Amino acid sequence: MNYFVVLTLTGLAAGMVYSALALALVLIWRATRIVNFAQGAMAMSTTYIALAVIQATGNYWIGFVAALVAGLAMGALAERFIVRWVETGPPLNAVILTLGLFLVLEAVVPMIWGAQIRSFPAPFSIAATQVGNTYIALSPFSIFTIAVVLAVMGAMLALFRLTGIGLRMRAAAFAPDMARLLGVRVGRLLTFGWALASMAGALAGMLVAPTLLLYPSNMDAILVYGFTAAVLGGLDSPVGALVGGVGIGLALSYIGGYVGGDLEAIGALVILIAILMLRPQGLFVHAAERRA
Amino acid sequence: MLEVDDLRVAYGGVTALDGVSLRVPDRGITTVLGPNGAGKSTLLRAIAGLVRPLSGRISYAGRSLVGMAPEDVVRTGISMVPEGGGVIRELTVEENLRLARMWRGDGAAGREAQAEVMDLFPALAVRKRQPAHSLSGGERQMLAIGRALVGRADVLLLDEPSLGLAPKLVTLIMQTVRSLCARRGISVLLVEQNARSALSIADDALLLSSGRMVASRKAADLHKEDELWHAYLGY
Amino acid sequence: MRLRGGTLLRNAAIAAVLVVLLAVGLFELDSLNAFVVYQLSSVTYVAIAAAGLTLLTGLNGQLSLGHGALMGIGAYCTAVLLRSYTDLNPAAVMAAAVLTTAAVSVVVGLGAARLRGPYLAGATLGLAVGLPGVAVRFSGFFGGDQGLNVPALSAPDSLSQVPQEVWLAWVGLVPAAITFVLLANLVSTRYGRDFKAIREDEIASALHGIRVARTQVLAFVLSGACAGLAGSLMAYTSNLAAPGSFPLTLSLELLAAIVIGGLGTLPGAVWGALVIVFAPDWIGSLNDALHLPGPVRAELPLALFGAVFVVAMLAFPEGVQGGLVRLWRWRVGRRQAAAARA
Numbered sequence: 001m002n003y004f005v006v007l008t009l010t011g012l013a014a015g016m017v018y019s020a021l022a023l024a025l026v027l028i029w030r031a032t033r034i035v036n037f038a039q040g041a042m043a044m045s046t047t048y049i050a051l052a053v054i055q056a057t058g059n060y061w062i063g064f065v066a067a068l069v070a071g072l073a074m075g076a077l078a079e080r081f082i083v084r085w086v087e088t089g090p091p092l093n094a095v096i097l098t099l100g101l102f103l104v105l106e107a108v109v110p111m112i113w114g115a116q117i118r119s120f121p122a123p124f125s126i127a128a129t130q131v132g133n134t135y136i137a138l139s140p141f142s143i144f145t146i147a148v149v150l151a152v153m154g155a156m157l158a159l160f161r162l163t164g165i166g167l168r169m170r171a172a173a174f175a176p177d178m179a180r181l182l183g184v185r186v187g188r189l190l191t192f193g194w195a196l197a198s199m200a201g202a203l204a205g206m207l208v209a210p211t212l213l214l215y216p217s218n219m220d221a222i223l224v225y226g227f228t229a230a231v232l233g234g235l236d237s238p239v240g241a242l243v244g245g246v247g248i249g250l251a252l253s254y255i256g257g258y259v260g261g262d263l264e265a266i267g268a269l270v271i272l273i274a275i276l277m278l279r280p281q282g283l284f285v286h287a288a289e290r291r292a
Numbered sequence: 293m294l295e296v297d298d299l300r301v302a303y304g305g306v307t308a309l310d311g312v313s314l315r316v317p318d319r320g321i322t323t324v325l326g327p328n329g330a331g332k333s334t335l336l337r338a339i340a341g342l343v344r345p346l347s348g349r350i351s352y353a354g355r356s357l358v359g360m361a362p363e364d365v366v367r368t369g370i371s372m373v374p375e376g377g378g379v380i381r382e383l384t385v386e387e388n389l390r391l392a393r394m395w396r397g398d399g400a401a402g403r404e405a406q407a408e409v410m411d412l413f414p415a416l417a418v419r420k421r422q423p424a425h426s427l428s429g430g431e432r433q434m435l436a437i438g439r440a441l442v443g444r445a446d447v448l449l450l451d452e453p454s455l456g457l458a459p460k461l462v463t464l465i466m467q468t469v470r471s472l473c474a475r476r477g478i479s480v481l482l483v484e485q486n487a488r489s490a491l492s493i494a495d496d497a498l499l500l501s502s503g504r505m506v507a508s509r510k511a512a513d514l515h516k517e518d519e520l521w522h523a524y525l526g527y
Numbered sequence: 528m529r530l531r532g533g534t535l536l537r538n539a540a541i542a543a544v545l546v547v548l549l550a551v552g553l554f555e556l557d558s559l560n561a562f563v564v565y566q567l568s569s570v571t572y573v574a575i576a577a578a579g580l581t582l583l584t585g586l587n588g589q590l591s592l593g594h595g596a597l598m599g600i601g602a603y604c605t606a607v608l609l610r611s612y613t614d615l616n617p618a619a620v621m622a623a624a625v626l627t628t629a630a631v632s633v634v635v636g637l638g639a640a641r642l643r644g645p646y647l648a649g650a651t652l653g654l655a656v657g658l659p660g661v662a663v664r665f666s667g668f669f670g671g672d673q674g675l676n677v678p679a680l681s682a683p684d685s686l687s688q689v690p691q692e693v694w695l696a697w698v699g700l701v702p703a704a705i706t707f708v709l710l711a712n713l714v715s716t717r718y719g720r721d722f723k724a725i726r727e728d729e730i731a732s733a734l735h736g737i738r739v740a741r742t743q744v745l746a747f748v749l750s751g752a753c754a755g756l757a758g759s760l761m762a763y764t765s766n767l768a769a770p771g772s773f774p775l776t777l778s779l780e781l782l783a784a785i786v787i788g789g790l791g792t793l794p795g796a797v798w799g800a801l802v803i804v805f806a807p808d809w810i811g812s813l814n815d816a817l818h819l820p821g822p823v824r825a826e827l828p829l830a831l832f833g834a835v836f837v838v839a840m841l842a843f844p845e846g847v848q849g850g851l852v853r854l855w856r857w858r859v860g861r862r863q864a865a866a867a868r869a
Contacts, residue, residue, distance in 0.1 A: 035645035085841050086841070091645060092588070095590060095644065095645055096786065096836050097840040099836055103830070104830050104833035104837065106829065110822055111822050111826045114822055115822065224652055224653045224656050227652070227653075260664045262661070262664035264660070265653070266657040266661055268653060269653035269654055269656075276646055
């Protein structure tokens with residue numbers, strides 16, 4: 001296939017993973033105005049849990065669900081018992097706290113499972129899809145990746161726009177004090193927001209493990225790319241997370257393909273700096289100041 | 293009856309309220325007047341649970357409200373309309389109203405209450421799917437009051453509803469509050485800078501200055517006390 | 528130990544005395560435990576990097592997660608220079624490393640000056656994760672994953688009696704002393720006050736005529752220069768400049784050093800460096816005592832650093848600086864009470 005098309009398709013699939021992580025960061029930012037630097041490590045932990053479940057049960061899908069559930073639980077517990085105390089203080093404290101969680105997770109996981117690189121099963125082939133006599137540079141697993149991330153994004157957007165709880169979450173994000181005055185239990189919604197976010201992160205971890213392999217620091221770069229994607233789309237915008245993720249996925253794919261594979265991370269950094277210089281609020285957020 | 297006893301509130305070393313006591317009788321309108329910085333808004337915020345008092349008692353229907361989170365204070369039937377209305381700008385008119393009734397459950401009674409509010413304020417009905425930031429100042433106040441009604445509040449805490457509104461609108465808002473009070477038996481604690489319009493609908497008047505209660509009168513009587521007017525209300 | 532304001536000369540004199548005392552002490556210590564001496568030479572360069580980060584994050588409030596990568600620049604500069612000019616004077620090599628890293632820091636600092644809070648953290652995180660990749664990409668020049676060897680720094684003939692690890696520690700002491708004296712002096716000047724003022728209230732600082740962006744960049748450049756010097760010393764001490772020596776966790780360990788030591792104080796940088804370097808051993812002894820399994824041993828230091836971050840943030844809600852100010856006032860109060868009683 002044409003090299004450009006190959007890069008585009010692989011970039012698209014990778015971009016979906018970045019979107020999922022970006023969505024996690026966006027949800028947490030909207031709810032609590034914190035960037036969760038531990039999100040990658042949390043996603044890595046839930047993937048390890050999934051692997052244990054898969055090995056115990058012999059079934060990938062049970063492990064998949066286990067990862068998502070573990071994500072929900074981890075996010076809820078983190079917010080309720082740890083992050084809650086730094087939500088109202090100086091931002092530096094929250095950053096250092098999430099970095100602390102990052103270190104703890106990246107240390108505790110190898111304590112339990114060891115630091116060696118592990119392979120991770122995939123429910124569909126990760127080789128190129130064969131259509132008739134030609135191969136498309138998109139594997140069945142990649143197609144699954146794209147589909148599931150789009151489905152999850154769609155479900156989240158439906159939750160926000162159409163349901164009561166989504167309305168309350170939006171109110172709690174836009175105007176927490178006023179929402180309280182209207183009877184909204186903002187605290188519980190923040191916990192729920194973190195739970196959903198970590199579930200999205202867990203999804204990213206599951207989708208990336210078959211190709212990236214599983215080891216304690218495998219999500220470090222994904223965190224950087226997800227953060228870049230979130231900033232590109234606008235830290236307040238879930239739709240921005242999707243567009244940003246795809247954008248970054250494509251950009252890094254082209255950089256890796258045309259310039260050099262090891263320069264992807266630096267490329268992401270350059271893109272991040274460029275966004276922050278030119279349009280710091282991101283593509284999808286209006287410049288108007290949000291109320292705290 | 294809403295009762296406040298010897299309430300003390302401070303912000304970072306500055307005393308905002310220094311031992312304020314008051315009673316808000318049921319089914320009546322009590323207005324709190326005073327110059328800027330007197331602590332009037334702080335009084336409402338303390339009752340609503342947004343700030344924690346240093347000492348003192350706040351109770352309603354026999355229950356103490358001190359230390360309650362705002363979302364729990366609402367559940368006792370006390371609803372605060374902050375300065376400017378506090379409408380959530382990014383949500384639509386409808387969503388603002390729906391939000392206000394959600395703590396009672398999202399059911400039929402709530403939808404009915406919402407429909408009543410739309411009848412009461414036709415301007416809102418017209419704009420129900422528009423985002424709240426597109427409303428004019430007067431419409432926002434109506435929405436804010438509408439939200440409190442949809443939540444079926446028994447006590448309304450109103451923080452300067454006339455602020456920034458043209459005189460005709462101020463009259464309209466005040467008359468609406470008066471008639472709601474009469475029809476639904478709501479009590480109102482009304483904080484105002486615009487003393488005349490507040491006194492036109494109030495039963496009782498309280499005068500606050502530098503965090504202290506300096507006078508407590510029937511609203512009709514306050515007109516006659518020129519000294520107080522000059523000293524505290526600047527007329 | 529607190530270096531109070533005083534003239535540059537006075538600080539330099541104190542530092543010179545300390546260096547001599549420490550140098551002698553290290554020589555004596557070596558006959559007891561050579562490994563500890565080797566670790567103390569690591570402390571010298573970690574302390575330099577930590578001092579720079581103290582300036583940037585502690586004083587000026589700019590959080591950088593990328594200083595490990597900046598150390599890498601200093602190390603690689605050293606390695607590349609020595610590859611071509613093997614007999615270059617170490618002082619010249621270190622100066623070159625400092626200048627190179629400072630130059631890169633100007634660029635990073637300019638980008639960083641407009642960023643706040645989590646955005647700055649994210650951008651510097653990107654630097655930490657991405658910069659090692661550059662070394663791998665241009666592996667012809669930078670030696671790829673294996674990195675570049677750095678020849679051992681040997682003592683001059685007149686000091687051939689001195690064991691290698693003591694010599695390295697001495698070599699580390701001098702730049703460390705110079706760095707601390709210069710930084711201590713800087714902190715007491717207008718620049719130091721400007722750094723702090725910006726951290727406290729940027730807008731007020733600007734209104735007072737402080738050129739905020741320039742000052743932010745200056746803080747970044749100075750801290751980057753320290754990191755470059757530290758990286759150069761690290762290359763000399765470990766005889767290696769490789770991507771694997773500068774992972775993200777190094778940047779986080781530097782942050783841990785200043786959080787543990789005392790955010791915003793130069794002596795804290797030294798305490799923090801001591802903890803960072805010796806903690807794995809202390810924890811190792813703990814492991815032995817408790818018979819913890821292998822993987823737990825290896826990861827326990829990082830787990831504990833992370834736990835320190837979490838606990839510090841939870842226990843000091845007004846910020847580590849606030850907590851330390853409280854502690855300081857309590858200590859001062861006790862001292863005054865003791866003095867009054869005496």
